[in-house]
Amino acid sequence: MxxxxxxxxxxxxxxxxxxxxxxxxxxxxxxxxxxxxxxxxxxxxxxxxxxxxxxxxxxxxxxxxxxxxxxxxxxxxxxxxxxxxxxxxxxxxxxxxRIGLANEPPAPIDGAPGNLALAEELQLALMQLPEQYRLCFVLHHQQELNLQTISEILDCPLGTIKTWLYRARRELADILERRGLAPQVNHELPRI
Amino acid sequence: MNCHEFEELLQQHLNDGKPLSSFELVEHSSQCAVCQRQTEQLQTLVDAIAAWQAEPLEVHLADRVVNLHLRSQSVAPQAVAGADDDTPHLDRGVAFTRPVLPAGSGQGQLQRAARRSRRALVAGLASLGALVALTAFVSKPPGRFEHPDTSSRQAARARSAAEPPHVEVQTIVRHAGAAYWALARDTVGELGDATMLLPRTDQYHATVEARATPTAWPLINPFEQGLKPLRDGMGRAFDFLWSSEPDHASPPS
Missing domain, CATH: 1.10.1740.10 (RNA polymerase sigma factor, region 2, helix turn helix motif)
Known part of the structure; x- marks a missing residue:
């Protein structure tokens, strides 16, 4: 970062x-x-x-x-x-x-999603996170700020930021899995 | 390597970009299904983050922001607009105070006049309300604050409305007069020629009606003028009866 x-x-x-x-x-x-x-x-x-x-x-x-x-x-x-x-x-x-249609969850995805669908799914999953988890996740994974900077921006201890990030990732991974976005094949593990 | 160390390695890699040792990870994940599943989930998430591109801004924001900023700078000086809650590194030593208008300015005078008129209006309304409440409390119109009618009260009220009090008195007097009349008639029948002592019936009714009519009340005293001969005659009749029949212990009922 x-x-x-x-x-x-x-x-x-x-x-x-x-x-x-x-x-x-x-x-x-x-x-x-x-x-x-x-x-x-x-x-x-x-x-x-x-x-x-x-x-x-x-x-x-x-x-x-x-x-x-x-x-x-x-x-x-x-x-x-x-x-x-x-x-x-x-x-x-x-x-x-809010005036408008009720927020119904979209249908699960069949088959392998493309990059665009994957990004949209991630954005939808992100909106289900608590606000502070979302902010941490976006600042770290999209704006590519390090954890120390994020803790200064949000005025929170570094440990709290780590906890929020960990929970954000866990919840997002769970949501994506529930949406049918499981890995297609066995990755070679170190690819993360 | 245990599961805790495995997860810690993954989180360190995701947080700080610490490189992964592929041999250790493969070795542990081949033995632990939970960690393998978790790694696959995180891999999906990492792929999604990689596909996550920055959203382009479609409106031309810069001109609008600069125009708005310059316009606001010309209206409000920078020193006044310094108290935003969400702006970091603010000097918070200066407390916010309400701007005071100069005493001689027309705007200040208008504001003070408006404030005075508002206060006068509120005071007038309050005193009017207090006066109305005081009047209502002191006068207390009859029937306005009575207790609700109970069943006995309602029955008495209905009875008195259907039959006024003077009618009831009139009935009692009439019945008493009839009883006296019957007794006197029987007595006079015994006595023979004593009917001249008794009043006439029409005269009796006239006295009762005159009593029931309030306007005739000051002019006629029916008890003194109409029934006095009856009372005298009845007294004499009873004296005669008691004297002729000494066995009677008490007068007839």
Whole structure:
């Protein structure tokens, strides 16, 4: 997993953003919008919601950019804001009634699934996890952050993060197996 | 290698990318079906993660965010907008205080006037309610706060409504008069010519009706004028009877 260094480019970019330079602001958003949106989409499971939350994340980040500690990397700082906004959005979503069709589980898959189906199955299974397990899993396996960084982002002890990740993997593996996504043949074990 | 070590190796590999020793894993999984099944499950998950691609952002977010940010910066200065709960590394030493408008500003005066009028309205409504409650408590209109009717009360009320009190008194007096009349008639029959002492029936009824009519009450005193001859005659008749028949111990009922 990646150790995130603080680059001079980030510091320069932030200093220009603090001067309200439109070009720098645009560059800042374009540099990080992909990873923030990806995290929001994995957390919320809904594209429009993820776009809205991404926009809110960047507005908040730009508004509070003067509070960023320049000795620490920028990416975890942004992920912290995004994670908090996703949690807030999920809480608000549970309070509001959802209009639409009932969430019926899709039919189990017959045969060998392709990569796209496998990714969709993983996303569906991910939405069944508790929020903190999901956040840990996405930050680690999609954003490729190490456990220490995740524990700083989520403000939790390292042991808690390990436990959450272990449980997330176990539950996801169980869900995928229940959905009929068993390994097709005996893998050579060290392939993991 | 036992199952615990096997699982720990797998988790370390998944957490930190620690390389796996294939020989040890194959050796243990060939002996332990549980661990083999678990490894296969995790392998499926790892394959799914590998197939998991980043979702592309389809809207052009940067322009919108920059415009919104610059607009908000022109409306609210940066120093005021610093108290977000979910933004890390915040200086939390500054407590949030309600912005105070200058005393001479028109907006402040309008706000204060609106606040004063709201307070006056609330105070007026409260005093009006208190006055109504006090009036209702003091006056307490009759029948408004009575206990609910029980069965005996209802029966008495129905009886009195069907038969007013003066009618009942009238009936009693009439019955008594009839009894006196019958007794007097029998007595007069014994006495012979004493009927002149008795009042006439129409005169008796007239007195009773006059008593039952409140408007005639101050003008007529029926007991004094109408029944006095009867009482005198009856007294004389009884005196005569007791004196002629000394065996009677008590008057007839």
């Amino acid at each position: 990646l150790e995130i260094p603080v680059t001079d480019n980030e510091r320069q970019l932030v200093s220009h953003c603090l001067a309200d330079d439109p070009v720098a602001l645009q560059a800042f958003v374009e540099q990080f919008q992909g990873m923030v949106f990806s995290l929001c989409f994995r957390m919320l499971g809904h594209r429009q919601d993820a776009e809205d939350v991404t926009q809110i994340v960047f507005l908040r980040a730009l508004r509070n950019l003067h509070t960023w500690d320049s000795s620490r990397p920028l990416k975890p700082w942004l992920f912290t804001i995004a994670a908090n906004r996703c949690r807030t959005h999920l809480v608000n979503r549970t309070r509001q009634p």
